[in-house]
Amino acid sequence: MTNTPATIFFDVNETLSDLSPVGDAFEAVGATREVASSWFASILRDGFALTAVGTEARFLNIATTNARDSLGASPLNMPIDEAVDAVIAAFSNVSLHSDVAPGIRALHDAGHRLFTLSNGPASNAERMLTKAGVADAMAGFLSVEGNSPWKPARASYEDALTRTATSGVAHLVAVHPWDIHGAAEAGLSTVWVNRQGATYPAHFTAPTVTAETLEQLHTHLA
The missing domain is CATH 3.40.50.1000 (HAD superfamily/HAD-like)
Incomplete structure (x- = not known):
């Protein structure tokens, strides 16, 4: 250079x-930081897959859908709709x-x-x-x-x-x-x-x- x-x-x-607050949000709703990491990886995975076949991929749409799936197996301390909203809010801020x-x-x-x-x-x-x-x-x-x-x-x-x-x-x-x-x-x-x-x-x-x-x-x- x-x-x-x-x-x-x-x-x-x-x-x-710095996505560390997203891990905090997952923990706050009853999941783990490991779930947060796998969730973010799943967004990239699905976006890449849609792109590979020529389909438009929308980041926040995928993020919201996959947050619901990622949180579904965790012992949440609030309704899942609220947990998804909390995670997306953390990511967006x-x-x-x-x-x-x-x-x-x-x-x-x-x-x-x-x-x-x-x-x-x-x-x-x-x-x-x-x-x-x-x-x-x-x-x-x-x-x-x-x-x-x-x-x-x-x-x-x-x-x-x-x-x-x-x-x-x-x-x-x-x-x-x-x-x-x-x-x-x-x-x-x-x-x-x-x-x-x-x-x-x-x-x-x-x-x-x-x-x-x-x-x-x-x-x-x-």
Whole structure:
């Protein structure tokens, strides 16, 4: 990577957002954090499956349906409708990881053009970044909904490049190796954010750069 101003796309769920309050919500209604993790994985699974067969996938619709299924086997302390509402409310009101706002600000100040790119509603990213005081650093908030297949389909990244009129250097920043792989297949440079010290799966295309936090990212672009 170089210090040439670039277009940078950020995945949203888990890359920017801290989903630990969702685990708290599952525990509060009588389930477990493990159920929360399997629920989120099931959203991705079903969204990928719908995309694979050419059917439109809506993130919050899948999340709500699968929350009911995930909570059904737990000893809930409230009616299941209320438990589902509590989980979705928690998911819809999560905040940024602590490293995100300073990382976004540093990249903006360095002259880079920044966008979010999510499989979920663009409004979630806009809300979080507005709350953190860095929405002004963003050039836009993008969602695949109504525009393209879900990431990691190649078309999702190509559509983002088209919608943002990007012709120069472009990077995708994500915590998910499947997202890194898809972006690489579409010709983007990639940054894997590895906050947990995980091992990158060898069956996916390796990231161009690995960073432990978004605060480190501007140094990799220098």
